[in-house]
Amino acid sequence: MIDRAEITVGYLHACGDLETFLALAGDAELRSRSAGTRWTNEELLFHMVFGYMVTRRLLPLVKCFGRLPPSVGNAFAGLLDAGTKPFDWVNYWGSWAASRVYNRHRMARKLRRVTTTLAANLETESHASLGLQMAFPTRWDPFFRPVMTVADLYAYPTKHFAFHAQQLSFLPHTPE
Template identity: 55%
Template sequence: MGRAEGVDRAAIAGELERTRVQLHRLLADASDTSLRSRSAGTRWTNEQLLFHMVFGYMVVAALLPLVRMVSRLPAGVERRFAQVLDAGTRPFDVVNYYGSCAAALVFDRNRMGTKADRVIGALSRRLQRESEQALGRGMFFPVRWDPFFTDYMTIGELYRYPIRHFDFHERQLTLDCPH
């Protein structure tokens, strides 16, 4: 099931850079008080939510090898794998929430930008090296895990995921700076 047509590498790379720069702007402009404040519509503080936004890029970096491997399996196996993951949504949600809480203690405002630079830089470089065939490879996804996961996603579509994730969560920040 390949769907690589329409993958605009330059546009995706530009969006990755836009979000990287925006993250640095948010971190630089936010006060310590507003970073400790609750975000809108989540249980996270703004700093925890900012880490969760960076985590979206880390997830993609981890998912790329998995998609490459699973995409070689028969479609029925791929679909069953996604169903098994969907069945584990509740534990995933707990790990996702508490993991971001704990990770924000290590990757706080002073370290988060550097982590994002490394991960986004690696994704951008990898995107440029991907073959058209690789960009068209895909797998079925656990759609209950995230509103931006679709039933079937190609590697090309997966590169867009953290950008959509970032933009969505940026609207939930309640920082005392313009964003």
């Protein structure tokens, strides 16, 4: 059973965390390399926001494929997995370029708008709609599972955000 309130609280926490990260980081920290990625901290922060943006765009796709035979979704996911190398290139350079537009001055506003829309849409989803599912390209993201429901997708970006927050090099991190 999906806990809509828990997902919405996760969105609110991500917004608050992003605003805190941006307040803590000066120019030098934002221009510094993140830990474990090729991005700077500012580029990584945008990539964390981008997880919410892409979720908003993936929802109609999951709803569409969720109404088709599973074999269609499996074939599509296989095709996407086969394109992992080009995806990785686009993912890296797309976040690099987009961080110039949605930089430290704009990304918090963007995240608030996107999460507000996601939360409002989540509230209107029927139980049947939340259960629609499709196969996902598991090589694209560690949080993509072989099959994900609409409900899973609503929860995805907050997991993505929290994972990458551990890679911000200007924050003190506790060992796992």
